[in-house]
Amino acid sequence: MTDKPQGFDTLQIHAGANPDPATGARQTPIYQSTAYVFRDAEHAAALFNLQEIGYIYSRLTNPTVSALAERINALEGGAGTICCSSGHAAQIMALFPLMGPGRNIVASTRLYGGTVTQFSQTIKRFGWSAKFVDTDDLDAVRAACDDDTRAIFCESIANPGGYITDIPALADIANGAGVPLIVDNTSASAYLCRPIELGATLVVNSTTKYLTGNGTVTGGSVTDSGKFDWTASDKFPSLSEPEPAYHGLAFGPALGPMAFTFHSIAVGLRDLGMTMNPQGAHYTLMGIETLSLRMEKHVANAEKVAEWLEKDSRVEFVTYAGLKSSPYHARMSKICPKGAGAIFTFGLKGGYDACVKLIDNVKLFSHVANLGDTRSLIIHSASTTHRQLNEAQQVAAGAAPNVVRVSIGTEDADDIIADLDQALAKATA
Known part of the structure; x- marks a missing residue:
């Protein structure tokens, strides 16, 4: 050495x-x-x-x-x-x-x-x-x-x-x-x-x-x-x-x-x-031996999934800082130059009920109270991880009732998108 x-x-x-x-x-x-x-x-x-x-x-x-x-x-x-x-x-x-x-x-x-x-x-x-x-x-x-x-x-x-x-x-x-x-x-x-x-x-x-x-x-x-x-x-x-x-x-x-x-x-x-x-x-x-390899894939997948969600008419907003539309995008180059991570939220136009239906209909995603896994994970924060907070606190924390959090994994990005697409169709039918 x-x-x-x-x-x-x-x-x-x-x-x-x-x-x-x-x-x-x-x-x-x-x-x-x-x-x-x-x-x-x-x-x-x-x-x-x-x-x-x-x-x-x-x-x-x-x-x-x-x-x-x-x-x-x-x-x-x-x-x-x-x-x-x-x-x-x-x-x-x-x-x-x-x-x-x-x-x-x-x-x-x-x-x-x-x-x-x-x-x-x-x-x-x-x-x-x-x-x-x-x-x-x-x-x-x-x-x-x-x-x-x-x-x-x-x-x-x-x-x-x-x-x-x-x-x-x-x-x-x-x-x-x-x-x-x-x-x-x-x-x-x-x-x-x-x-x-x-x-x-x-x-x-x-x-x-x-x-x-x-x-x-x-x-x-x-x-x-x-x-x-x-x-x-x-x-x-x-x-x-x-x-x-x-x-x-x-x-x-x-x-x-x-x-x-x-x-x-x-x-x-x-x-x-x-x-x-x-x-x-x-x-x-x-x-940790594979951290950099995994993070590169996490970020690449998150960028692709977030861009797809942002264009979807069933989705009200996407908070991913890797999107050019994000108010935090300019800050990313200074704080996180290799990417904005793989955790973000998106809001559904159907509100709380649509979020619950989405969660109940995903197949590839795992509905768990965790993040940062190689598997794609999803959760409705307002009814789980942030349930103990009042609605004002939930909104301040970015976990409003109409919001779903995703932790994008390292699977094939097209498969992740396909799973969200079929679940969104059932959630907003």
């Missing part, structure tokens, strides 16, 4: 995947072990003091999971990455070192419905809160930030509508407020969008989706850019001051760019227990 920076296609196969030192196995083994033997008492103490890198207990770190974290970190261009049990777990893990009772985040209104519920309801039990703002209104985002704000949160390509977020603009606001910008990159993946290069501090992923790509396991990741100075103010005491939950270690001063990552392992995973299992990590490692 040379010292020249490696390309994405190389990193997605080789990053974090050295041959097993014991056996020479080329594929990363599944280290199905809960604990690891220390060489001696001094070695154990060094591990617990974070003076030496190694393995203690699989709730904290595991060799298979660590290989996945290293690969995701290489693709996102971060300083450090942790993996955990789901995308929702990743969001809590991202916020955990930053927040405290009475603190808030400023969050986009265009988020996955489960995230809206997590931020509007669940985090209240921790004494945290969220202010939801249309992130296209930069003045509103700026005005929402106050002395208790600890982060701004958005999605690179918003689920379900496929809207593309102006990450550099939000990063400027976050920098001005002295807080990190957290970007959920699930719908894009690092192949289509590189949030850290655009100014994000933290990137979260549901590895369940495009990174794994085959609908087999759940998982999440948090990648830290390593560029945010946690000691620049008193807003983040868990990182800047002695941490009472870890024998008084001041993570920021002691660990610099790796402070967030090590805190997330030593305190976050230790106490929250949102651990990724090694077999799940193994599936995701194998999935």
Whole structure:
């Protein structure tokens, strides 16, 4: 290997995947072990003091999971990455070192419905809160930030509508407020969008989706850019001051760019227990090996399907940012230069009832609460993933009652279109 920076296609196969030192196995083994033997008492103490890198207990770190974290970190261009049990777990893990009772985040209104519920309801039990703002209104985002704000949160390509977020603009606001910008990159993946290069501090992923790509396991990741100075103010005491939950270690001063990552392992995973299992990590490692190939096909299919839907008289609108008619099309070249992803919505002129009939009559599409699979997936968000929201929240999130969300797979595009055509005929008869 040379010292020249490696390309994405190389990193997605080789990053974090050295041959097993014991056996020479080329594929990363599944280290199905809960604990690891220390060489001696001094070695154990060094591990617990974070003076030496190694393995203690699989709730904290595991060799298979660590290989996945290293690969995701290489693709996102971060300083450090942790993996955990789901995308929702990743969001809590991202916020955990930053927040405290009475603190808030400023969050986009265009988020996955489960995230809206997590931020509007669940985090209240921790004494945290969220202010939801249309992130296209930069003045509103700026005005929402106050002395208790600890982060701004958005999605690179918003689920379900496929809207593309102006990450550099939000990063400027976050920098001005002295807080990190957290970007959920699930719908894009690092192949289509590189949030850290655009100014994000933290990137979260549901590895369940495009990174794994085959609908087999759940998982999440948090990648830290390593560029945010946690000691620049008193807003983040868990990182800047002695941490009472870890024998008084001041993570920021002691660990610099790796402070967030090590805190997330030593305190976050230790106490929250949102651990990724090694077999799940193994599936995701194998999935990532073909990420760029799959994303290219996803995007090509999505563009063809969206163009067909836009011309169909039974369809009221299509939200795909890859369409020249989209208000987000110009932004795509700056944020997602390789394509607008494969998730979008379309509205039916028959409203809610037509959407339900469409769902009930597709054959190739799978009606599931997931996205990012090689299979084409479809769902009526208002009656499922966004059902817990009121209608105003559904509309704000891009999941109005007359809207269907599709995740376009890697099948033959003509077959995808044929299935939608026959289902639309039955839904609007």
